[in-house]
Amino acid sequence: MEIKIELRLLTILVIAICGYCYGEVGNPDFEFSDPNGFPMEWESEFYAKTQPVFSPQIENSYGSTENWKLKPEILHPFSNQKMLVLSNGNYGREVLSDRGVARIAATFSAGETFSFKYFFGTCDYFSPGVSSGSGWNDCARVRLIPTDPNNSGLKEIKLLWCHLANDPNINGNEQLDDNYELYQKVIAVGDYGSMEGWRPCAFTFNESNAGEYMVEFSVHDIYDKKINSYLCIDNIICGNATDQGDLTLDMKVDLDDWVAFSQHYGDNCNDPNNNCEYFNIFGDTQSIDYNEDGTVYIDDAIPIILNWLWQP
Secondary structure (H helix, E strand, O other), X not given: OHHXXXXXXXXXXXXXXXXXXXXXXXXXXXXXXXXXXXXXXOEEEEEEEEEOOEOOOOOOOOOOOOEOOOOOOOEOOOOOOOEEEEEOEOOOOOOOEOEEEEEEEEEEOOOOEEEEEEEEXXXXXXXXXXXXXXXXXXXEEEEEEEOOHHHHOOOOEXXXXXXXXXXXXXXXXXXXXXXXXXXXXXXXXXXXXXXXOOEEEEEEOOOOOOEEEEEEEEEEOOOOOXXXXXXXXXXXXXXXXXXXXXXXXXXXXXXXXXXXXXXOOOOEOOOOOOOOEEEOOOOOEEEOOOOOOOEOOHHXXXXXXXXXXXXX
């Protein structure tokens, strides 16, 4: 009995510590779930579960992964032991669905950055005519929905976006405004395609948009429920962020970043076999070769040195 009580207290303490470290977003690494795999503290619809590993599922003659950039077709959590996996179609269930959704209420302060890692892949292909109901388009959304827009004056913030039914841009029109730049869908990854792996996305709040929101992750297929598309989420972090020196994308600049830098030390960045580029926590492309002289040496560690021991 004493052991069970101690374990329960330890679990509560861990959850409390995680909540403190990661702002107002509960269970940010999706390490805690109920017996069915649904993430604790999160609301969910259809397939939204925590998993230790993800691989796409192809049913019968439907779907393909022939253009997936994720090789091998297995995705592990960005951090710790679990991640959130969302899917439409029949992945992990007998009943077909047109979406997978997970959401949680959160409060963000001015100057705070909301960051997460995501992966999108589809076993489907794009078909024009979706707005008229004759085609299909699998896609993913991440948005922040004000919990009380009438009183707060806050507006919905679209971080990853895709156009669903009755939208004039849904048929492949790429003339999208700034709110839609980060959308991930079949058109973005190609037919039967995927991203190469985890990619970061971040948004920094100011005085005009700080407040209470419902954080919502979702993947959709409005017209065709047979073929799966997937959105994986992990490593939600809230706090002040730097765009320089944080090679491990954890909002800290510490020994782990030196280790990541050392793995590239001496690399010839003009050699196509050496990948000196990486995404910073905001999803912007940067290079380990800071001075752009073509080779990674100690002077390229300036961003790490200048931001040493930075943390939220």
